[in-house]
Amino acid sequence: MKLVSFIGSGNVAWHLAPALDNTDFAVREVYSRNPAHAAALVDKLYEADVKTSLDFSDSPSNIFIIAVPDDAIQSIVQEIILPDEAILVHTSGSQPLSALGYAAIPGIGVFYPLQTFSKSKKVDFADVPIFVESENPGTEKVLLAMAKAISKNVHQVTSQERKAMHIAAVFASNFTNHMLLIAQQIMKENNLNFDWLKPLIAEMINKSISIGPEQAQTGPARRGDFEILDRHMEFLQNDEQRAEIYKVISQHIIDRYH
Amino acid sequence: MKLVSFIGSGNVAWHLAPALDNTDFAVREVYSRNPAHAAALVDKLYEADVKTSLDFSDSPSNIFIIAVPDDAIQSIVQEIILPDEAILVHTSGSQPLSALGYAAIPGIGVFYPLQTFSKSKKVDFADVPIFVESENPGTEKVLLAMAKAISKNVHQVTSQERKAMHIAAVFASNFTNHMLLIAQQIMKENNLNFDWLKPLIAEMINKSISIGPEQAQTGPARRGDFEILDRHMEFLQNDEQRAEIYKVISQHIIDRYH
Structure with a gap:
């Protein structure tokens, strides 16, 4: 022992x-x-x-x-x-x-x-x-x-591999959770119930884990639907930082798939 | 009928x-x-x-x-x-x-x-x-x-509420999934297995859904650990867009909690 x-x-x-x-x-x-x-x-x-x-x-x-x-x-x-x-x-x-x-x-x-x-x-x-x-x-x-x-x-x-893994974990866990926080805030600001998003969140994660995030990606940026992206940016314009997050992630998705 | x-x-x-x-x-x-x-x-x-x-x-x-x-x-x-x-x-x-x-x-x-x-x-x-x-x-x-x-x-x-909900859903589902894609890419680039992150992802989502994303938030930005944030930014510098995503989300978390 x-x-x-x-x-x-x-x-x-x-x-x-x-x-x-x-x-x-x-x-x-x-x-x-x-x-x-x-x-x-x-x-x-x-x-x-x-x-x-x-x-x-x-x-x-x-x-x-x-x-x-x-x-x-x-x-x-x-x-x-x-x-x-x-x-x-x-x-x-x-x-x-x-x-x-x-x-x-x-x-x-x-x-x-x-x-x-x-x-x-x-x-x-x-x-x-x-x-x-x-x-x-x-x-x-x-x-x-x-x-x-x-x-x-x-x-x-190795230490270097562990460091890379930790950064991947920040994206997969900390940043993912922060996306949920922003979603919760938007729901709250519009008097909508965050619970309504929970079946979507659970299904999306199940899908992402089972078929992989690349195959699981959906949404306006994935489809290259610029009309919707513009309307969402307009909706978000009262919160500059949130709009910035929407923009850089959407751009990254567009560049990845189109 | x-x-x-x-x-x-x-x-x-x-x-x-x-x-x-x-x-x-x-x-x-x-x-x-x-x-x-x-x-x-x-x-x-x-x-x-x-x-x-x-x-x-x-x-x-x-x-x-x-x-x-x-x-x-x-x-x-x-x-x-x-x-x-x-x-x-x-x-x-x-x-x-x-x-x-x-x-x-x-x-x-x-x-x-x-x-x-x-x-x-x-x-x-x-x-x-x-x-x-x-x-x-x-x-x-x-x-x-x-x-x-x-x-x-x-x-x-209403149409306006549905629009807000759809934007919240983009953050909660599409962007969350994209964070998982970036995590998967970082793992792959470093010859690490994406499967190793799956228990963390599952637990984080369970926690976020049960205690709420605000309470569930962890990580270097949440702690205000600028030394780690700097090291991560340095690690990510070979991919400008990815570094930008890391930066804007981390900044948003810091501003939210500190």
Whole structure:
């Protein structure tokens, strides 16, 4: 059995720590700048303790998982004190492996679960793709075993590939969601019910995932219907930024298909 | 029992005609510029015939449904010859009721099913929102009955409301799908598998639909993480249009939340 310590108790740790705790990678410690947050996560685990300092020199753990916002990783790495032969990983989509270089130990790696996590919503890790990276063969082996303990969907990628994937994920997830927000706002401004769009949204995503977004594309820009595009731009003219978004995406669709 | 004729045999007619044919609104005729297309749809219906002209003066039908691309509606309305007391509707999200004005009959209306249709994919009409519009009370009553015969989700909206809804649908469906296309392209260009993004996409949409897009928003722009935004822009600089899309949407998210 490997023992694991978490640095961070945010959305990723909140789901990842209990998932690991049910496997041969038992969680023993949770550190957070806010000990109350660490305590809340510890409550969900079998035998873990709250850790209030980053001095892990006496820790029983082998694996230290940094699950904090990207801009907090550097200061953690500079402060943390690890036991001998520790493995140190981060869980970020956009930070390179070298973000852990300051730790000056051989056992560094990345353990990136590609999913959107919120504390209120349960996640089934079995289907969450996990991307592992390490330049140390022993560390890589341990991280692959840890990933496979919770997911059927484990892959090895380089820092550069992970960065590309993270940008693709921003388009596929964050920007997609923002399109839904704009749709919701337009409905609201016109006293229409956002719920009316939900069957369309669900069907469109199903179609896009099953036949692929290229085949699934419909709409005035796809058809090259400039009359409708002009009328929509006219409708949107009271909100310059929204009109700009409509224009650049429509233009991109037109250029792609015509 | 009311009898229905379809003008058009594209994706909307392909699903709407068989759905109506199972109710008290039986389909008797299908007209298409391409008679082979009309024949393919007629094959899915109980007692309908292919119609090769737009002269419906001897038609047994009461209701005539124009389900053709927006830019073909006008020429149909100019050419069609209807029997006495006919009801004429179109199924477009973006055309006003007045697009049927040339027919110069009292019974004009709109019958707009808000869904994305493709011939290869079955649609359960029970959940498809249908939006009905007419200025004639008798016509309105018939259209509401026809909508309720196939859907539990029937509403009356004005031409202006329908236009706003159609624009919202473009953001929610067409633009969302285009974000998925860009994500797929980025994955492909970096030899990564688009399938790896699918659990994220499915979860994000579920979350956005259940807790609402405003609460569901995550990502570097939402966090105001300008370092990541800069790095992503740098990564995208080989494709000017794609970088522009990344920039305007990120800016809109930043302005919305910060």
